[in-house]
Amino acid sequence: MTPAAATPSSPAVSIEALRKDYGAIRALGGATLTVRKGEVFGLVGPNGAGKTTLIKAICGILKPTAGRVTVLGFDAGRDRYRLRRRLGYMPQAPALYEDLSPYENLTFFGKGYRTEDLRGRIRLVLGFVELWDRRDDPLHTFSGGMRQRVSLACALLRDPELLILDEPTAGVDPALKQTFWRHFQELKQRGRTIFLSTNMMEEAMRCDRVAVIRAGRILITEAPEAIRSRGRTEITLELAGGGRRVEEAAAYAEELPRLLSGYGLSSEVRRIRIRRPDLEEVILSMIGQKEAGAGKVKTHTGDDPPAGGTAPSATPEDHT
Amino acid sequence: MIASVKAIAVRINRQFLRDRRFLGLSLMVPLLIMLLIKYVLDSLPGLERLGVHVSDYAMFFAAYLVHFLAYVLSTIVLVGDRTTGTLARMFVYGYRRREIVFGYVGGYSTIAAGQTAFILVLTKYLFDINLLPDIVPVALTMFSLAVVSVDLGVFISNFARNEGQVIPFIPLVILPTALLSGIAIPIGDLPTVLQWCSYVIPLRYAVEVLNAVLVNHQPFRDNLAPFLILVGIGAGLLATASFTLKERE
Known part of the structure; x- marks a missing residue:
C-alpha cells in the first residue's frame, strides 16, 4: 500500500x-x-x-x-x-565521476533505479543544460559551472x-x-x-x-x-531649513499618514524619503549576524545581476 | 541486483582504464618493487649456503605486494567516493548497500586480477621460477588473495571518513601482515600469542598454499584447507562490509 x-x-x-x-x-x-x-x-x-x-x-x-x-x-x-x-537530488558539490563523460555519468546514475527510456531521458536533460554536444568529453575538462549543469541534468533524469x-x-x-x-x-x-x-x-x-x-x-x-515586510521601514522627512526627522515604521503604509498628519501636510515638509529594507537586511536582522558579519548571506553584485525580468527586486527600495 | 552490481563494476573499470597515470603506475610500482626485492635477496651473502633459495621467497613477496596494492587501492577509492558525495548520490539514485559492496569488489577485483597476472609473470621471469606445473593453484591463490584484499579494503573504508583517516589503517593492516604471515619469520618461531594472532591474517593462508605447492612440491588438493579458509575470510568480509557500509550519516 x-x-x-x-x-x-x-x-x-x-x-x-x-x-x-x-x-x-x-x-x-x-x-x-x-x-x-x-x-x-x-x-x-x-x-x-x-x-x-x-x-x-x-x-x-x-x-x-x-x-x-x-x-x-x-x-x-x-x-x-x-x-x-x-526524488531528484542535486548535492552541493557536483558529486560526479571526473574521468567519465556526462553521458557515462548519467547512464551510471540512471541505472540505479532502471530509468525508463534512459537514452531518451539523457538526451533530453543534457539538451536542457546545453551540454549535449559535450556529452562524450571527460568531466575533468569541464568548468565548475558546467559540472553543476551536469549535476542538475542528473537530478532531472527521472522527471x-x-x-x-x-x-x-x-x-x-x-x-x-x-x-x-x-x-x-x-x-x-x-x-x-x-x-x-x-x-x-x-x-x-x-x-x-x-x-x-x-x-x-x-x-x-x-x-x-x-518576510521582507517584517523589516522596519525608515521614513525620513526632510524639513524646510535643512532639518530632518527620521522615523522607523513596522508598516509604513499605515504609519505614513499619521506621521504626515503630525505636520498637517504643511509646506514645512520638503521631501519624504522611504527606505524599505531588502530581504537580506531583514533576514540578517533575524539571524542576528548583521554586526558580526560572520556567515553573511550573499546578495548579488553588479557583475552578477538577478536573473529574469519578472523577478521581484531584492535591492533596497527607495521612494522619494 | 546483478544489473546494478555490473553497472558499478563496469563504471569502476572504465574509470581506471581512462586514468593513464594510474595504469602506468600500477605496472611500474610492482616492477620496481620486485626488482628491488631481487636485488636485495641476491646481494645477501651466504643465503644459498644456508639452503635458502631466493626463488622460494619471491612468490611470498609477490603475494604480499598483491595484498598491499589491492587493499590500499580499494580502501582509498571508496573513501574518496564518500568524501566527494558520489556514494551518497548512488544511494539516493537507487543503489543498495549490498549492490555497492559487491560492485566495488567486482570492479576492483578485475583490476587486481590484471595486476596479479602481471606480478606473477614478472616474478616468474625475474626469479626464474618454473611456474607452469603449478600455475593453476598459484594463480587461483593469488587471485583469491587479491579479492580478499579488496574485501578488506572495502570493510576498512567504513571506519574512515576521509582519505586522511585511511592512513592509520594502512600500517595497521600491512605491518602485522608482514610480521605474522610467515613471509619474513616462520609462524612456528613466533610466540604463542602471536601465532594465535596470525590466524586472522589472510596472507598467512596464501603463503601456506604457495609454500606447500611451490617450495615443498605438494599437490594442491592436499592443501585445500588454507585455500578454503582464505576464501572463507573473503566471504566473511564481504558479508560484514555489506552490513557495515554506512548508508545514512
Missing part, C-alpha cells in the same frame, strides 16, 4: 522537531517546516546553519537523532527506498516529483542561472515541487515560500515578500 503519498492535499515535505547531533555538535536543533506540493520552496541561511543536513534528512541519507521527516507521504528513514524513486537542490546555482554564470530558473518555473507549472537551499537573496525572492534557518532551527517560514 502506498502511504499518504496518494493524498493530493498532503504536504510534499513535513519535518517535525528534527534534531541531529554529531557527537557534541548539534547540527539541527528541532527544525520544523512544511513544504506544499507544487511550490518552489527556498531554505535560506548562512553557512553552517544546517541547510545541507536538512536536505540529507529529506533524501533519507541522514539518521535523525530525534524528530520525524515525511516526504511525499513516505517516512524518509523507514520508506527511503520507495521515496528515493520519486522527479520532488526536486531537492542544494545550492544549485553556486558557480553558475548569470545567463545560465536564468535558464535554470526558467526550467524550475516550468517544472512548477507541471506540478513538480522544488526544494532548494540558497544563500542568494535574488533566488530566495523567486521562491513561493522561504524558510530562514539559523543554528539548526527554522526561524520563520513565509512568502519572501511577507
